[in-house]
Amino acid sequence: MDEPNDDGGPVQVVRPTLAEVLLAVEELWPESLAEDWDAVGLVAGRPTSSIHKILFAVDPSLEVVQEALEWGADLIISHHPLMLRGVNSVAATSGKGRIVHELIEGGCALLTVHTNGDSAVGGVSDVLADALGLQEVRPLQAAQHGLPEEGIGRVGELPQAVQLGDFAALVFSVLPAVAGGVKVAGDRDALIRRIALCGGAGDSLLPAVQAANADVYITADLRHHPAIEAREGRTDGRPYLIDLSHFASEWLWLPAAAQALGNVLDDQGFEVELQVSQLNTDPWDFVLTPGEA
Numbered sequence: 001m002d003e004p005n006d007d008g009g010p011v012q013v014v015r016p017t018l019a020e021v022l023l024a025v026e027e028l029w030p031e032s033l034a035e036d037w038d039a040v041g042l043v044a045g046r047p048t049s050s051i052h053k054i055l056f057a058v059d060p061s062l063e064v065v066q067e068a069l070e071w072g073a074d075l076i077i078s079h080h081p082l083m084l085r086g087v088n089s090v091a092a093t094s095g096k097g098r099i100v101h102e103l104i105e106g107g108c109a110l111l112t113v114h115t116n117g118d119s120a121v122g123g124v125s126d127v128l129a130d131a132l133g134l135q136e137v138r139p140l141q142a143a144q145h146g147l148p149e150e151g152i153g154r155v156g157e158l159p160q161a162v163q164l165g166d167f168a169a170l171v172f173s174v175l176p177a178v179a180g181g182v183k184v185a186g187d188r189d190a191l192i193r194r195i196a197l198c199g200g201a202g203d204s205l206l207p208a209v210q211a212a213n214a215d216v217y218i219t220a221d222l223r224h225h226p227a228i229e230a231r232e233g234r235t236d237g238r239p240y241l242i243d244l245s246h247f248a249s250e251w252l253w254l255p256a257a258a259q260a261l262g263n264v265l266d267d268q269g270f271e272v273e274l275q276v277s278q279l280n281t282d283p284w285d286f287v288l289t290p291g292e293a
């Protein structure tokens with residue numbers, strides 16, 4: 001497409017191909033940083049396709065694909081894989097099959113940036129650490145194949161000690177609003193400073209949180225037994241726990257990721273439109289608490 005420049009003459013707009021977008025993605029979130037069990041990379045799409053509009057989303061749900069197609073997107077970059085495990089069929093009789101059909105029939109590619117997006121500098125947990133003002137941030141668990149500053153989860157320090165209740169309010173304020181809100185285990189008035197966090201389901205990192213001597217651990221999908229065992233591990237009840245919506249804990253990365261990819265493509269002379277999905281794909285719709293039931 002040609003657009004007029006200041007002199008009224010045409011300016012050539014250069015769209016990248018999908019293959020060129022994949023190279024830019026690899027620069028930011030290398031596939032080598034993905035965990036061995038993960039399935040990242042291109043799920044659907046032709047490398048030779050021209051890319052004009054890219055939509056970022058946490059989940060490649062049918063609604064997200066429909067949102068992308070309505071906007072005219074040629075590529076969805078989703079955090080979660082559509083197919084983490086092998087499948088024998090993509091017939092449109094299954095949920096995942098319908099999504100694959102919508103994508104291909106709508107001319108939209110799908111790319112997964114999952115644990116490579118978690119591990120990378122500027123990744124999911126880094127963005128959350130940044131939003132909370134943490135300093136001296138380092139990975140909670142080093143990447144299997146990466147640099148020392150790359151890895152899953154982050155631990156860092158607040159500039160000064162604050163009360164757990166106030167800190168939880170800060171966490172709540174930086175995240176997108178979801179029905180489940182934010183759950184906290186710990187003494188509301190306790191002073192805390194060292195914060196460990198992991199976007200997404202992070203209870204497998206509890207031993208690393210304890211080794212890091214963190215006052216608080218922020219993650220999503222914390223299960224009953226690991227949570228209790230972690231808090232019984234020390235006599236002072238730490239780490240206190242802040243349990244987030246899985247979706248909300250990872251959503252914060254999307255605007256930062258879109259901006260980062262836009263910058264890389266812009267530096268290479270490409271023009272694309274980038275947008276973050278407006279859909280809330282958190283599965284929960286309402287909660288009852290003792291005060292309201």
Ligand SMILES: [Zn+2]
Pocket residue numbers: 080199200201246250
């Ligand atoms: Zn996740």
